[in-house]
Amino acid sequence: MKTNKFFIKYIMLGLLIGVGFTSCNDDDLGEAPRLFRPIPTLENNGNKLTATWDNILGATSYELILYKANGQDEDENDIFEEYEKVTVSSSPYVFENLEWDEKYMLKIKALGTNIQSEYYESDDVSIVYPTSITEIRTIDVAILLLWTTNGNPITSLKIIANDGSETIDVEVSEEEFESGRIEVTGLTPETSYTIYAYSGEEQSMDTYEGRLRFTTAAPEDFEALYGAGKYLDLRSVSDSAEVLQSAEIKAQMEAIDGLAIILRGGFEYKVNNSVSFKNSVTFITGLTLEGNAVFVQSGGMQAQSGATVDKVRFEKINFISDVAYGTEDYLRENQDAGFGGRQVYNVNGSNSVINTMEFVNCRIEGYRAIVRFQQAGEGIKNILFDDCTINGIGNQAAVTTTNLAGIVQNVTFNNSTLFNIVMLCDLRASESQVSFNITDCTFCYAPIETTANANTPLLRVGSNDVVINISNSIFGPSLATVGSAGSLVETYTAGTAGSVMLADQTATVAVSNSYKTNFAWADINDKTYPILGLAEAGLSEENLFADPQNEDFTITTSAFAGSRDSGAIKWRMP
Numbered sequence: 001m002k003t004n005k006f007f008i009k010y011i012m013l014g015l016l017i018g019v020g021f022t023s024c025n026d027d028d029l030g031e032a033p034r035l036f037r038p039i040p041t042l043e044n045n046g047n048k049l050t051a052t053w054d055n056i057l058g059a060t061s062y063e064l065i066l067y068k069a070n071g072q073d074e075d076e077n078d079i080f081e082e083y084e085k086v087t088v089s090s091s092p093y094v095f096e097n098l099e100w101d102e103k104y105m106l107k108i109k110a111l112g113t114n115i116q117s118e119y120y121e122s123d124d125v126s127i128v129y130p131t132s133i134t135e136i137r138t139i140d141v142a143i144l145l146l147w148t149t150n151g152n153p154i155t156s157l158k159i160i161a162n163d164g165s166e167t168i169d170v171e172v173s174e175e176e177f178e179s180g181r182i183e184v185t186g187l188t189p190e191t192s193y194t195i196y197a198y199s200g201e202e203q204s205m206d207t208y209e210g211r212l213r214f215t216t217a218a219p220e221d222f223e224a225l226y227g228a229g230k231y232l233d234l235r236s237v238s239d240s241a242e243v244l245q246s247a248e249i250k251a252q253m254e255a256i257d258g259l260a261i262i263l264r265g266g267f268e269y270k271v272n273n274s275v276s277f278k279n280s281v282t283f284i285t286g287l288t289l290e291g292n293a294v295f296v297q298s299g300g301m302q303a304q305s306g307a308t309v310d311k312v313r314f315e316k317i318n319f320i321s322d323v324a325y326g327t328e329d330y331l332r333e334n335q336d337a338g339f340g341g342r343q344v345y346n347v348n349g350s351n352s353v354i355n356t357m358e359f360v361n362c363r364i365e366g367y368r369a370i371v372r373f374q375q376a377g378e379g380i381k382n383i384l385f386d387d388c389t390i391n392g393i394g395n396q397a398a399v400t401t402t403n404l405a406g407i408v409q410n411v412t413f414n415n416s417t418l419f420n421i422v423m424l425c426d427l428r429a430s431e432s433q434v435s436f437n438i439t440d441c442t443f444c445y446a447p448i449e450t451t452a453n454a455n456t457p458l459l460r461v462g463s464n465d466v467v468i469n470i471s472n473s474i475f476g477p478s479l480a481t482v483g484s485a486g487s488l489v490e491t492y493t494a495g496t497a498g499s500v501m502l503a504d505q506t507a508t509v510a511v512s513n514s515y516k517t518n519f520a521w522a523d524i525n526d527k528t529y530p531i532l533g534l535a536e537a538g539l540s541e542e543n544l545f546a547d548p549q550n551e552d553f554t555i556t557t558s559a560f561a562g563s564r565d566s567g568a569i570k571w572r573m574p
Contacts, residue, residue, distance in 0.1 A: 035110040035117040052092040059110035069103040100129035131210025140189040140219040144289035152199040162192040226260040233262040266290025272299035285316035298322040300346030324366025335488040339394035348374035356382040369396035379407030388416040397423035412437040421446035428462035442567040444476030449495025450486025454503040474567040476541040477519040498522035500529040
């Protein structure tokens with residue numbers, strides 16, 4: 001026991017000596033005690049920002065530094081600069097008269113007698129003005145600004161290039177304000193701007209009515225796109241709705257193979273069967289502030305007799321039949337399963353062949369058919385609908401060979417939205433095998449509801465040699481008919497008798513990652529006509545889509561297995 005006491009004494013002595021030597025090192029005195037950091041709550045009311053925090057024991061004052069975002073670094077992170085600095089004795093503090101539509105960040109620390117805390121850095125907070133500005137549309141040298149007229153009257157605009165190279169002042173008349181829109185021209189292509197709106201004689205925070213940032217587009221180089229002398233820009237040379245039917249345009253189309261016709265956005269062009277193709281041609285809406293050009297059709301376009309045409313392309317065009325155009329709310333009130341009887345393209349005994357016809361970023365509505373061949377030996381080898389909206393197609397089908405051996409090899413619907421569709425295709429006969437492809441599409445109210453027979457399925461192929469490929473697509477319920485009889489249609493309404501999708505199961509069908517909503521397959525004489533391989537979405541169209549009756553097919557629930565990878569891309573969840 002004595003031995004143990006001896007060793008304990010020496011151990012304790014060593015510890016004391018070690019502590020003594022350590023305490024004598026001036027470089028290791030340790031940090032002085034600090035105050036706890038105040039943690040603020042930020043609340044904005046108008047352009048005031050109130051910071052509230054719990055007062056800290058030992059603190060005699062608080063330093064607050066408000067920073068405002070001023071640009072971004074190369075990694076797109078906000079760069080903050082000091083905006084206001086104050087020292088106050090206690091919580092809360094109100095920052096007043098802040099600049100609207102700016103992003104702010106607060107640093108705060110507690111101060112005491114010879115003591116302080118570290119800074120606490122808040123999250124970003126934005127001071128957003130409740131502007132009446134609703135939209136800005138841009139092209140290369142102009143913008144269209146739109147607003148609601150139920151707020152303070154906008155009297156002036158200031159447009160400033162973000163690099164400081166130019167400033168444009170625009171007066172807004174009372175008439176222009178009441179119209180809810182103004183067009184501003186004379187801008188520089190590919191330039192970033194900020195536009196400020198004001199109400200009153202002076203331009204200040206007191207008269208501020210909102211701002212938007214925008215970047216003008218690059219100018220269109222038609223010569224580089226189409227070649228010298230191979231484009232015709234109609235945007236400013238004609239105000240005639242019949243210009244596409246004119247002898248001058250017909251002559252140009254016949255003289256130039258590969259002609260591109262540049263159309264004015266928002267302008268309505270009358271089109272009928274006098275518009276015919278001998279050579280390749282592209283119709284495209286140029287840079288525009290008014291949306292797509294519009295084709296109002298009283299007759300179907302066609303190829304000239306005996307012609308062989310490489311390509312006809314329609315890009316950024318809205319097609320509407322004269323029947324649908326001429327009646328207000330036609331597509332909601334129409335009960336005719338033929339939707340007025342028109343076609344976009346229609347040939348009958350022309351003995352003509354088009355290698356490729358493309359519809360890209362088009363809206364097509366109110367037709368009995370889109371593409372129709374009425375005789376053997378004529379047709380289009382390859383037909384593409386890409387990024388299109390198709391509404392109101394009748395009982396001849398979107399693509400039809402009229403049960404005769406027309407020339408068609410490939411038909412593709414890609415990334416498109418289709419609704420109020422009686423039939424999608426009638427390919428019961430063709431000169432050769434047909435590959436029919438549906439990729440990344442959303443369907444609703446298609447095909448026509450019927451309990452009479454299976455003659456109007458979504459895909460009518462009979463015993464023809466058709467290979468059907470369906471991927472990443474969603475199919476909603478059928479298009480309702482009065483009494484489910486398959487005659488008088490009720491648009492934007494789901495049928496209750498189910499769907500007839502494919503009447504001949506001998507067709508080769510491949511389906512991947514595609515779904516149907518919870519409609520039933522129509523039972524006609526104890527037989528159903530499904531597309532096998534479609535998975536169940538487990539939801540009705542009303543529970544899956546945001547507002548299908550008003551053409552909003554946004555997927556609303558991540559519980560749906562295909563929410564991020566099926567249907568038209570613009571409707572998917574991010």
